[in-house]
Amino acid sequence: MRDYRYYQSAFAGIPKPFAFVDLDLLEQNAEQIGLQSNGKPIRIASSSIRSVGILKHLLQLDDCFSGVMCFSAPEALHLCEEGFDDLLLGYPVWEKSWLVALGEQIRQGRTLTLTIDSVSHAEHLEQIAREQGVIFPVCLDIDMSYDIWGLHFGVWRSPLRSLEKAVALASRVASSKHLLLDGIMGYEAQVASIGDRYPRQFFKNSLIRLLKRQSVKEAAHRRKELVKAIRELGISLRFVNGGGTGSLHHTGKEDAVTELTAGSGFFAPGLLDYYQDFHFQPAAGFALEIIRKPAEHIYTCAGGGYLASGSAGADRLPKPYLPQGVQLLPGEGAGEVQTPIQYRGMETLELGDPVFFRHAKAGELCERFSRLYCVSGGKVVDEMTTYRGDGLCFL
Structure with a gap:
């Protein structure tokens, strides 16, 4: 841990307020993230970085860091302009003007994948792709929440909550001349983004740890079954994405997962102090x-x-x-x-x-x-x- 005088001296003369990144601690965190990945490539979640310079720095640190998960279409286009490639839009895009611009990037040879979770998404992209004369690579976002005892443990994100719905959408994409099923993703937010080591909350922490253990098993089972079912359709996926900083050490062990996503662990903000299984440096x-x-x-x-x-x-x-x-x-x-x-x-x-x-x-x-x-x-x-x-x- 750094002490007060270390930073007071380092930043002497800089007008306040200001923000900073400790590159030495950032690189320590990146090394730890790499070690937790079980040898699988890690896609960087740009929403947790929001700086082109830092993104480039991280991608150059180690070969295990490959690709970016973007959070908006304008951001993805900005990163294209900055020379980034292998971009996964982690959230659906509906605005036509942005989709047209993304289609132009794909036409120019950029590796860029759009996320969908419904037939409505698929039909909307299909129409625009047809008009542009391009093929949109798409990724299915699978719901990884866990329902137990009447409790919805997770986030309200994707409606693809059953194997049947996911396979039906995969079949719909596979039947299109203007869409390509490039991959699937599933973010187990209830494991990756919920702390389980809050002070003076013993019983709540214990319950969350129990739910996390059950949820990890359920998520692994769902992913395995879905990947198997998609392969039986004769579809070859370029990637199967999972995880977040708080679940890397679990998701990286799944055979069905081919790549992981991490973001917040690089900077290690305050909320990460409340996790039992790992500790990163405040960078x-x-x-x-x-x-x-x-x-x-x-x-x-x-x-x-x-x-x-x-x-x-x-x-x-x-x-x-x-x-x-x-x-x-x-x-x-x-x-x-x-x-x-x-x-x-x-x-x-x-x-x-x-x-x-x-x-x-x-x-x-x-x-x-x-x-x-x-x-x-x-x-x-x-x-x-x-x-x-x-x-x-x-x-």
Whole structure:
């Protein structure tokens, strides 16, 4: 773990607020992610990175990192312009103008796959592909949620919840002259994105771990059966994608899975602190400037209200990081234009000093800042723009 003075010295003279990436810790996390993959290639989830420079850096680190899972059509087109290839649109696209532009990229030889989960998606893409004279490679997004005891353990994502529905859609795609079934994906969000090590929540943590164990078995069975059924149709899949940072160590063991997806583990945001099975290094964060000292042990920083998406709760707040022991005030949290913190530690904090935070989620940090200061060996060695710094706002 880094200490306060390491970053205070490294970033001396940089106006606050700013965001940063610790390249040394980023690469440690990338190595750990690679080790958890069971030798399978890892597609990088761009939603957890949102910086062309960082994406390129990660893809160059190791041959195990191959391809990108994008979260929107405009983003995919931007990455095409930046020279990226093997792009999987992880979410359905409906807007015709974007599909036409993506079709043009496919016509030019770009490896780009669109995700669908319904006949309506298939028919819509088919019509546009017919008009353009192209073939759209598509990926079926299979629901991996787990229903038990009347509980829906997972996310509301895809309607493909049965083998019969998935096979029927696969057959529909295979019958089309304008669509190609390129792969299937299934994101077991209830395993990959739910923490099971929250403080003072023993019974809830225990229940989630039990549900995760059952869900891992169910997801593996579903994927195996679906891949078998699709092969029996005479369809050869280029890839079978699964997993997320929180489930790599499980999904990588499945014989049916040919590639994994990972994203948040590279930056290791605050929410990843609440997982029992692994621990990554905090590789990204932001610094706020102390501008007030309203009372003893209370320091007020400028800005800071960078809350994460998802179900509202205290774990979606930015997480005070350094100096060690710094805390948000329960009555105020992180504010729109100022954030008070409490600190009773050994460091002497003055007006103008930085306080370092971690965002609760990974890529959303980059929606607040135009650049990332990259530190290595105790000094800033590079600056990389975020999507926002490129003048872009995708979602």
